[in-house]
Amino acid sequence: MLPPDKNKLFSKSTTIEQKYIVIKRKDNISLEHTNPFIIKKSIDYTCGGEVDKCKTTRAGTLLVLTKNTQQAEKLLKITKIGTIDVEAKEHKSLNETKGIIYCNLLRYVTEEEILDELKSQKVSHVYKWTKMVDQTRVPTGLITLTFATTNLPEKVMIGYEVVFTRPYIPRPMQCKKCLRFNHPQTFCKQENPTCKNCSDNTHTSDSIECRQEPKCINCRNNHSSLDKKCPVFLKEQELIAIKITERVDHKTARSIYLARHNPSQESSYSQTLKNTTHTAISTKIPEDQPQSTPAKEIKATTNSIDDLLKELDNKIKKTNNPPKRTSLTYELYDEDEDMDFITSYDSQKPSTSANARILRSQTKAKSTLSKTLKAKEQKTNPTNANNLKQTQTNH
Incomplete structure (x- = not known):
């Protein structure tokens, strides 16, 4: 008896397997300025339906992600987009x-x-x-x-x-010349190589041993630039793992990483006002309850304003006096598509600029809320405006 055919055992997912197809003009002219409606009609007609994704690359070609292998086989036979002669082939690395x-x-x-x-x-x-x-x-x-x-x-x-x-999670790409990440030595723009020990680029030589204190070119800490425990190296390694496991691009992977390690504590002015307004609305007395006297209404409104103002005061106090912590804060610099990650060690509190933005946002929200509720109270109960003003002044 013959053993089972392994092609049949592992062919279950072939019908839903996606493929990346590259389409380019035969005269090597960019497709960037081609009518997008004609591109869609040509691709949909050839594939017998809509594909999953299609975008124009920086090289001027079209990168198409098909929904299954049947669409890929049909799309590989495309010869024209409108009146333009084109050719299609599978992407070299994305299909592996x-x-x-x-x-x-x-x-x-x-x-x-x-x-x-x-x-x-x-x-x-x-x-x-x-x-x-x-x-x-x-x-x-x-x-x-x-x-x-x-x-x-x-x-x-x-x-x-x-x-x-x-x-398989590969190691981060580190330039052997400048010792920074995300580009190889062949594309490095630095003229002199960087010392692996002290990060200086004036005395580097294979025959001379550096005896200066170690200093990392990426995080500025006291260790070699090739140390695998460097926080920047660990960050790059995790970004690669996110890209591979989540099947996302670098920009999305970076957002996921920041959400994991540096959750934003800053709330915008509009979001703060929205949250406080929602709290104010939720303090309204339901219609099915008996209506109270004007004096009780004024007292309830005053209490709700007090609670809201106290809540904002507590937020501002927390911003001015955050709990002590030890963390690594990363700042990203983009220059000519070469990304250099620089870390700053913060042993006490977040950066002053971040605190200032939070403080301005919450203080502005507090002032606007107070004015809004004051105007509303003056409109509904003009005789009791002075009592409300005195209550808000105390805060």
């Missing part, structure tokens, strides 16, 4: 995913043999991790598998063994 497995049974099996046996499971590349033991490379059992699919399989079959996969 990398996973890592641990299998002790494959320690002494060659990469070529592993790839040949796992081709039926959409494995396109195999890399075995090794380590140095007594000046000899020894396999560790860790293997990185590249899959020709946009969805990482949960498991692979190694003979009769079921081995589970997990996403």
Whole structure:
């Protein structure tokens, strides 16, 4: 009896597998100024329906994300967008995913043999991790598998063994010249290399050992720029993990990271006013309750104003005297698409500018709320305006 066909075992998700297709003009002219309605009609007609996403890249090409492999196969045959001659092909890297497995049974099996046996499971590349033991490379059992699919399989079959996969998280890209992140050495704009120990770029030499105090070029702390415990390195590593696991771009990953580690405590003026107005509305007496006398109404209104003003006073006091804490605050600088992350150590309280913005916002909200409620009370009860004014003045 023949073993089951692995193509059938792992073909369940092929019908819903998405593909990235790149469309460009044959004369290599940008598609940036092409009529977007004609682009949509041409792509929808070719694919037999709407695709998932389509956007113009900086290179002037179209990057299309299809809903399934059927749309991708049809879109690869497109030859014209309106009257423009175009050609389509699959994206080189976006249609691949990398996973890592641990299998002790494959320690002494060659990469070529592993790839040949796992081709039926959409494995396109195999890399075995090794380590140095007594000046000899020894396999560790860790293997990185590249899959020709946009969805990482949960498991692979190694003979009769079921081995589970997990996403491969690469190390952050660090320039070997300036020692900053997110660009390689070939695109570095710095002329002289930076010292790995003291971050100086005037005395760097492979033959001279730096004896100055260590200083990181990224976080300015007292350690080498290549230290894997550097907070900037750890931040970059987590950003890569978010991009891979959440399948988002760098901008979205950065927003997720900031929401995790630096939740914003600053509330805008409009939001503060909205919250306080909602509180004021919620203090109204329901219609089904018996109506009170004018004196009781004035007292209830005064109490609600007192509560609201006290609440704002407490917020302002907390802003002026925040609890002591120790944290790392990151500031992001963008310059020519090279992102340099600079950290500042804050051992007492948040930055003065942040406190000032919060204080101005809450103080302004307090003043506006007080004036609004005062005008409303004068309009409804003009005879008791002086009592309300005296109550607000005390606060």
